[in-house]
Amino acid sequence: METETAAALKLVRDRLLRARKVVAFSGAGISEESGIPTFRGSGGLWNSHPIEEVATPQAFQRNPKLVWDFYLERRRDALRAKPNPAHVAIAGWQERFSFCGVVTQNVDGLHRAAGSRNIQELHGNLWQSRCTQCERVSEDRALEARDLAPCTDCGGLMRPHIVWFGESLDPEVLATSARWMRDADMVFVIGTSGVVEPAASLVRDAKRCAVFTVELNLSKTALTPVVDVSLFGKCGVIFSRADGSGLLEQAPNRRRTKLSRWLRD
Numbered sequence: 546m547e548t549e550t551a552a553a554l555k556l557v558r559d560r561l562l563r564a565r566k567v568v569a570f571s572g573a574g575i576s577e578e579s580g581i582p583t584f585r586g587s588g589g590l591w592n593s594h595p596i597e598e599v600a601t602p603q604a605f606q607r608n609p610k611l612v613w614d615f616y617l618e619r620r621r622d623a624l625r626a627k628p629n630p631a632h633v634a635i636a637g638w639q640e641r642f643s644f645c646g647v648v649t650q651n652v653d654g655l656h657r658a659a660g661s662r663n664i665q666e667l668h669g670n671l672w673q674s675r676c677t678q679c680e681r682v683s684e685d686r687a688l689e690a691r692d693l694a695p696c697t698d699c700g701g702l703m704r705p706h707i708v709w710f711g712e713s714l715d716p717e718v719l720a721t722s723a724r725w726m727r728d729a730d731m732v733f734v735i736g737t738s739g740v741v742e743p744a745a746s747l748v749r750d751a752k753r754c755a756v757f758t759v760e761l762n763l764s765k766t767a768l769t770p771v772v773d774v775s776l777f778g779k780c781g782v783i784f785s786r787a788d789g790s791g792l793l794e795q796a797p798n799r800r801r802t803k804l805s806r807w808l809r810d
């Protein structure tokens with residue numbers, strides 16, 4: 546296994562040396578080492594809060610307070626969380642490649658907190674709310690239950706600005722994410738079980754466009770048969786492994802503005 550890992554890492558590092566455009570496609574697993582629970586598997590959020598009770602439009606219609614309590618709990622988790630070495634390494638890639646994009650299924654805001662700028666949030670953002678009447682989206686930092694504060698513009702009921710199951714993703718976010726991933730030299734698929742659509746198919750689509758795809762996960766996923774290389778382990782550890790085999794050490798400096806530094810490296 547070690548050999549396989551060493552060979553897989555070498556393959557990835559050789560590709561990184563030649564890459565100019567990279568995209569990180571992330572799921573809940575990238576935030577696990579920051580203390581944010583994932584959705585599936587033991588201790589997963591969907592075990593204690595079934596999707597149909599807290600993450601569908603019907604659930605919100607039926608019991609908006611229960612849904613708000615679920616998202617306020619997620620906000621408190623996210624507020625306690627700090628970006629881990631995986632988020633930080635990806636943010637650092639912005640200085641090393643001519644393009645580094647993040648396409649995330651997560652709503653916790655940790656990529657932005659780590660300093661990443663080119664981010665597509667496929668499923669929305671915990672820190673925004675949307676009016677169910679006038680659709681106005683606003684930043685919302687509330688942490689405690691409130692009497693479902695109405696929209697300040699029209700008095701309508703506010704909901705989390707999150708894409709629930711059975712709801713369409715923002716077409717522009719989806720199109721930009723697909724374009725970034727198709728145009729990339731490498732796509733890193735980090736901490737996702739690859740079961741939620743249409744997000745997971747963005748990886749299949751990139752693969753069909755001959756993009757080199759690397760999965761980082763604890764174990765095999767629905768996307769393992771699709772990707773070129775799978776690195777098994779905690780993503781924060783893989784990104785920051787002290788023995789220098791961490792992916793970050795191998796990412797050359799590709800920023801055109803720092804060409805001289807790159808030529809020297």
Ligand code: BV8
Nearest residue numbers: 572573574577583584585710711712713736737738742780
């Ligand atoms: C839609 C917001 C059109 C909520 C989320 C085909 C096409 C289109 C739709 C479907 C389709 N097939 C099925 C559907 C329906 C549905 C769907 O995908 N269902 C699944 C469950 C089968 N899709 C939809 O409804 C989508 N809507 O397509 O609109 C439409 C319109 C009307 C009617 C029908 C269709 C909307 C989907 C978006 C749902 N919202 N999030 C919230 O966050 O509260 S999805 C939710 O799952 C989260 O965003 C989460 O990020 C995402 C995916 O999960 P993962 O991130 O992968 O997390 P998970 O826990 O599963 O896995 C974690 C992984 O990390 C594991 O592999 C683990 O091993 C690994 N890991 C853990 N620790 C580490 C680690 N890896 C590395 N290091 C570690 N330390």
Ligand code: ZN
Nearest residue numbers: 676679696699
């Ligand atoms: Zn309103």
